[in-house]
Amino acid sequence: MAESPQPVESERPWAELHERIEASDAAGAAEVLADLSLEDQRLAMSHLPPDEQALLMESLLAGEAAEILENLPEAQAADILEDMPSGAAADIVEELPGSVSADVLREMQDRESEAVLAEIDDREEAEKLRTRAEYPWDTAGGLMRTSLASFSEKATVGDVLHELGENAEHYADMDVQYVYVTSASGVLRGVLRLRDLVLTKRNCPVTEVMISDPVSVGVADDFDSLRSTFEEKGYIGLPVVDENGLLAGVVTRQEVREATAEHQTEDYLRSSGILGGEELRSMPMLARCGRRLAWLGPNIVLNLVAASVIAMYEDTLQAVIALAVFLPIVSDMSGCSGNQAVAVSIRELTLGLIRPTEFLRIVWKEGILGIVNGFVLGCLLGAIAGFWKGNVYLGLVIGGALFLNTILSVLLGGMVPLLLKRFKVDPALASGPILTTCTDMCGFFLVLNLASTVLSKLG
């Protein structure tokens, strides 16, 4: 394959990379990679085996490698760094923007990230990074950016404008809408709006134009409290102070909103049975298998519990084998109805339109809906069952079971997320399996129990 390098196929940008690396021409591969668009770089990296990804990054300058890793999902960047010698990985981490490096280190195994931190020359910087990586990603400490413009409370407006102007390139990537005023020891004293500075006399002390006692959040503040602070007050950005009241960074509304989006994505993945962070197909096969099995394993147990109901009614089933056709239909359809209620409850909890204690509201709002939808679906499926076998009792059994099970499953689907929320369990993760097990069990029970009561009429 490697004898005659083909021209880059833009359709498969990873093909030539792979060939060159196989031909031990990592430097050549690095050149090819550098010529790709950001989009194609990401695509190409994801298509290389893990060892080739690491090899390729090693053969780039640390700054170039950092630019490419920054563009990848954090989990993938962390995996690549883990596969590299820790010295080379540390060089790249030093080149990553502050918030990205902490995020990537957080994703790495503890042992590996410690090894990388140990190789960082700037010890102070390494300590800062370790501290940041230890905050959960969705707290103020995890989300904040530490690059900010802060000035002594003795400065004047002129000092601040002069400094900002002189070092414009240093502040260029900081989104400077606010600058901060601190005491000599670093305690937050006030906030200055850039806009106010421009319209103020240069010799005015900053303490006169600053907003004193500004609202701030603590490094350990969790996501829910951050979101409600930003939502209630409409702040664009807030200073973050550490345990000692020292200014540690800034968190912006934008970052909080991005974290909201990340949470929603996590919810979606977890509700589909992807645990332990996101899975990418570039990850090692056995890790992917193991993580998926971690979800499937408990599920198989729940499925056995539900199906054991069928085993208890083998005689009924033996007598009316047609029931076996409708067992999965009744349980599946109720599961679908229940999942709709789960989604609405999770959404209403997220939007703050319902409290986790309001079970009566669910009974009322889902109960009526369950009666209506259960009736419609029950009539439909009951009619099909009745006509198929020409037996009105079979229709009544199947239709009745679906009717009752739909009511039950929308009630359950509506309530389970509230209940889980109250007990601090993630609703997205656990609602589905709990709901499915219960609706399966009840669905099987209703069909077979109703059937056994009119068994003589079903023959």
Place this chain on the structure above:
Amino acid sequence: MAESPQPVESERPWAELHERIEASDAAGAAEVLADLSLEDQRLAMSHLPPDEQALLMESLLAGEAAEILENLPEAQAADILEDMPSGAAADIVEELPGSVSADVLREMQDRESEAVLAEIDDREEAEKLRTRAEYPWDTAGGLMRTSLASFSEKATVGDVLHELGENAEHYADMDVQYVYVTSASGVLRGVLRLRDLVLTKRNCPVTEVMISDPVSVGVADDFDSLRSTFEEKGYIGLPVVDENGLLAGVVTRQEVREATAEHQTEDYLRSSGILGGEELRSMPMLARCGRRLAWLGPNIVLNLVAASVIAMYEDTLQAVIALAVFLPIVSDMSGCSGNQAVAVSIRELTLGLIRPTEFLRIVWKEGILGIVNGFVLGCLLGAIAGFWKGNVYLGLVIGGALFLNTILSVLLGGMVPLLLKRFKVDPALASGPILTTCTDMCGFFLVLNLASTVLSKLG
């Protein structure tokens, strides 16, 4: 109930509202509402019946009502306005911030929103609103804000700073990081960074400091193109121009990211069977029933198709009734495995880590995983089945069926989202039902077909 108004229970802030409205004291209710926190206002509004929500808004000043509606989900705000006389609704719409009013009008029925627009006094404003509400919400025209600072190309830096300073309060809510330079007819000519202005001589013409021929997006640009533009270049905000090149508004990276979060939420809701926009439990019951049935109806058909496989093997089932216990387990477990693959494919498509044409990559990456996980799960379930009935053939049939069906369902689950994406169908909406139907069908077929080949050994 209404005779002796109780003190406001903070646990149920809607209770007193409801009592007062029932006692025809809407003005009193409005006072109670005004005293609640934003969070409780939202909670309380969501707990009132639709007619009471509308009544309450009518008894507030338009400005107060606008503040409350702004805080509600758009779909709910639209429903409330639809329930009000169009004159009163128009007064409130006029008080809403520009982007919110367009979003709410877009959610309303065409007839109702036309009636409201007809009642708006400022005809020019009404036309602008109609235009904006006609752009889909996730295009540049739907996401842009129209309040921006623009200046003639004849202005000097001093003119701009003077105007911004003089009318500081007018520009206060505009996030003025950029100001725009247009020709006399409104054609976009350039972009000025506020930061550059501060550091430039006052008599310098803006044309000398502005970035000429700035990157801009068109009002009709769709979400995918917006997102890739922002992602590739890292812009904070971009000017939006209409069909004639006239400056129409500004869209910021933050708005694009919020739209991404909205899309993810929509995907999650649709994948759970909530169609036609979000459902809130404050919506009318029959509308909620109907929209949920719109998803359940087609699903019942798909379920029947899948279960018809069982009907074809009634004899086999009759002979070995224990198979009925395992039919739902095999189909459920395969469905779970397939859903994991669906979630990973949707995620990789979103992140741009896979192209919609890469079926071979799926075959490779999911195929091996399917063999491993199918083997583990098949052995597990097969062993349980075999030991339960003390029949090794039953174990082989059940385990073999789960093994094969797991491979099939992860392949299918991985590919279906790509296929749907290629044919411009929403993967979140359609992947689940397609996958479930296929895996149910194949699961039933595999169990029953394998069983029928060794039927004599199963007795």
